[in-house]
Amino acid sequence: MVPLPLIAARSAWNRRTTLSLVVLSIALSVALLLGVERLRHDARDGFAHSVSGTDLIVGARTAPVQLLLNAVFRIGSASAGMRWQSFADLSAMPQVAWAVPLSLGDSHRGFPVLGTTPDYFDRVRHGRGTPLRFVAGQRFAHLFDAVLGAEVAERLGYRVGQTISLEHGSGAGIVAAHDDKPFTVTGILARTGTPIDRTVHVGLEAIEAIHLDWQGGAPVPGLSIPADMVRKFDLTPKTITAAMVGLHSRAAVFRVQRSVNAYPGEALIAILPGVALDELWSVVAVAETTLLAISTMVVVVGLAGLVAVILAGLNERRRELAVLRAVGASPRQVFALLTIEGLMVTAGGLLLGLALLVAASAAAAPLVQARLGIDLALRGLSTGELGWLAVVAGASLLACLIPGYRAYRLSLADGLTPRL
Amino acid sequence: MTASLRIEALAYAWPGAQAPCLRIDALEIARGERVFLHGPSGSGKSTLLGLIGLVLRPGAGTITLAGQDTGRLSGTARDRMRADHIGVIFQQFNLIPYLSVLDNVLLACRFSARRRAQLQDAGSTPTGEAARLLRQLDLAADHWTRPAARLSVGQQQRVAMARALIGGPELILADEPTSALDAPRQQAFLELLLGECTARGTTLVFASHDRSLARLLDRELDLAALNRAADPDGSA
Numbered sequence: 001m002v003p004l005p006l007i008a009a010r011s012a013w014n015r016r017t018t019l020s021l022v023v024l025s026i027a028l029s030v031a032l033l034l035g036v037e038r039l040r041h042d043a044r045d046g047f048a049h050s051v052s053g054t055d056l057i058v059g060a061r062t063a064p065v066q067l068l069l070n071a072v073f074r075i076g077s078a079s080a081g082m083r084w085q086s087f088a089d090l091s092a093m094p095q096v097a098w099a100v101p102l103s104l105g106d107s108h109r110g111f112p113v114l115g116t117t118p119d120y121f122d123r124v125r126h127g128r129g130t131p132l133r134f135v136a137g138q139r140f141a142h143l144f145d146a147v148l149g150a151e152v153a154e155r156l157g158y159r160v161g162q163t164i165s166l167e168h169g170s171g172a173g174i175v176a177a178h179d180d181k182p183f184t185v186t187g188i189l190a191r192t193g194t195p196i197d198r199t200v201h202v203g204l205e206a207i208e209a210i211h212l213d214w215q216g217g218a219p220v221p222g223l224s225i226p227a228d229m230v231r232k233f234d235l236t237p238k239t240i241t242a243a244m245v246g247l248h249s250r251a252a253v254f255r256v257q258r259s260v261n262a263y264p265g266e267a268l269i270a271i272l273p274g275v276a277l278d279e280l281w282s283v284v285a286v287a288e289t290t291l292l293a294i295s296t297m298v299v300v301v302g303l304a305g306l307v308a309v310i311l312a313g314l315n316e317r318r319r320e321l322a323v324l325r326a327v328g329a330s331p332r333q334v335f336a337l338l339t340i341e342g343l344m345v346t347a348g349g350l351l352l353g354l355a356l357l358v359a360a361s362a363a364a365a366p367l368v369q370a371r372l373g374i375d376l377a378l379r380g381l382s383t384g385e386l387g388w389l390a391v392v393a394g395a396s397l398l399a400c401l402i403p404g405y406r407a408y409r410l411s412l413a414d415g416l417t418p419r420l
Numbered sequence: 421m422t423a424s425l426r427i428e429a430l431a432y433a434w435p436g437a438q439a440p441c442l443r444i445d446a447l448e449i450a451r452g453e454r455v456f457l458h459g460p461s462g463s464g465k466s467t468l469l470g471l472i473g474l475v476l477r478p479g480a481g482t483i484t485l486a487g488q489d490t491g492r493l494s495g496t497a498r499d500r501m502r503a504d505h506i507g508v509i510f511q512q513f514n515l516i517p518y519l520s521v522l523d524n525v526l527l528a529c530r531f532s533a534r535r536r537a538q539l540q541d542a543g544s545t546p547t548g549e550a551a552r553l554l555r556q557l558d559l560a561a562d563h564w565t566r567p568a569a570r571l572s573v574g575q576q577q578r579v580a581m582a583r584a585l586i587g588g589p590e591l592i593l594a595d596e597p598t599s600a601l602d603a604p605r606q607q608a609f610l611e612l613l614l615g616e617c618t619a620r621g622t623t624l625v626f627a628s629h630d631r632s633l634a635r636l637l638d639r640e641l642d643l644a645a646l647n648r649a650a651d652p653d654g655s656a
Contacts, residue, residue: 007516007519010518010519011516011518013518014517014518319513320516320517322510323510323513323514323515323516324516324527325475325499326473326475326502326508326510327503327508327527327528327530327531327583328499328500328502328503328504328528328531328532329499329503329531330495330496330499331495331499332496333531413435416466416469416470416473416475416508416510416595417466417470417510417595
């Protein structure tokens with residue numbers, strides 16, 4: 001005895017060539033919709049987890065979002081540096097518990113190099129306040145020591161004790177190598193899922209040291225200071241890119257922000273990471289909404305294709321419907337048959353779409369992690385995603401009522417002998 | 421002799437049409453009777469079969485089937501009545517192309533609890549009876565699991581016959597079932613059908629435009645004479 005859904009399944013299988021294209025289009029549309037949602041969610045999570053435990057970020061005056069992107073996410077470049085004296089004054093403020101300098105600009109094989117103080121490893125938090133942890137070695141102690149983020153070590157296969165050389169500039173802007181002053185890897189950090197994973201950390205003095213015989217962003221011709229000689233120079237930096245600041249009391253945050261913004265020595269800006277992030281999201285919200293609208297439309301197109309294909313096939317199937325009526329199927333069962341068939345195609349599309357999403361996330365995860373520091377973790381469906389799937393299934397049910405109703409009308413009008 | 425089918429003061433007009441295309445004052449077919457319904461194409465044979473088959477609803481008059489006044493039945497009850505009491509054989513394309521031969525035959529039991537119950541009473545099962553019928557109609561077992569669309573037209577018609585007969589309905593409606601067959605096969609098919617109907621005491625209404633087959637049946641009905649609806653062409 002063949003149950004009704006099985007008849008619908010056999011019928012769908014009989015037209016699998018046409019319907020598989022519909023399944024594919026629904027799958028792609030669903031994968032796109034969920035992918036956009038997931039990427040958005042992961043990006044927000046990733047960004048929010050990267051700025052944990054820091055009350056203020058201070059840098060040369062610029063747009064808050066730009067300072068945040070540069071200092072925390074190593075994206076873009078700072079328009080100007082911040083004087084060392086300014087940093088010293090900032091650290092001396094009574095409300096300031098700690099201040100960690102950040103000096104960016106060099107890179108190592110595509111990964112950004114950050115000059116900082118050993119304090120950094122105590123102060124920086126990620127996720128919901130988790131401190132940094134070493135999986136191997138320890139923080140830098142000597143001038144040419146380097147601590148690697150998890151991603152750097154993994155991708156380049158580095159171990160503690162290995163020597164590496166830095167490059168001046170980053171990406172396409174690399175102008176020359178600092179290969180005369182090699183660094184020794186002294187520590188490797190545990191994975192954080194933040195831009196720290198992609199960062200090479202060195203001492204602030206080391207940044208100064210490798211640029212001693214440089215001027216205006218290029219080596220000075222004829223001048224070369226050997227590595228063992230640099231210690232004789234004053235390695236206090238003249239400028240840094242930005243500073244991360246922790247306060248004794250969060251209540252003082254706006255007061256400190258105001259006084260930094262009014263600093264007489266130079267034009268500085270202090271930003272609250274959370275506020276700057278919100279600003280960033282409000283900037284990209286339009287793009288997000290547009291993406292979401294587009295992917296919703298793609299789903300609608302997919303479902304419209306499904307209805308069109310089933311409706312188009314219906315005329316050829318009027319004989320089949322008449323036969324079903326003749327053996328006793330009610331118009332309601334004919335209606336159900338067509339609707340079930342459409343829903344099965346949608347279900348196939350949803351499942352394939354999820355598979356595509358998982359496959360695409362798995363394939364893209366290393367790249368996204370390396371380039372954007374966003375962790376596309378493999379995981380179960382969130383309630384939000386289940387909600388979207390339910391919406392698509394519901395929309396499909398509504399859409400499939402159309403061919404169902406058409407078949408119902410046809411089977412009533414045709415009786416036993418369809419007039420073709 | 422009890423009546424299997426009784427029609428009184430029947431009138432039917434297609435939706436939207438003013439005048440009825442079919443008007444029959446009285447028609448009675450006895451249980452077990454095998455009737456040849458003759459009429460040229462377009463004379464309303466298919467319409468009459470649609471009415472008797474409870475797919476179409478008459479505008480006026482009554483159709484009594486197996487003692488039931490079918491006009492009083494709801495749509496669902498009419499569908500159940502058709503599934504239980506009537507077997508239908510079309511001219512061609514009788515089978516669901518994506519179901520196997522066996523599943524096509526079993527489809528009749530799928531929609532009728534009564535046919536299943538009758539088979540059970542007879543100590544058989546739907547599958548067992550389907551196999552018996554198919555074998556009897558000379559369809560070898562290696563055909564059974566094939567998709568119905570792979571069979572020849574003659575084989576398909578025999579599968580349709582097995583489906584109409586399974587579970588012992590009272591009435592078989594055959595709408596030009598032999599028209600797609602060549603002459604020698606026509607006679608063979610009809611003889612098979614008549615044999616089965618006689619053996620089971622099944623009533624048969626066999627509609628065809630080809631009067632050469634009429635001699636094999638009990639009675640011949642001329643629909644052109646029976647139908648009192650004024651034909652637009654003037655040939656009532």
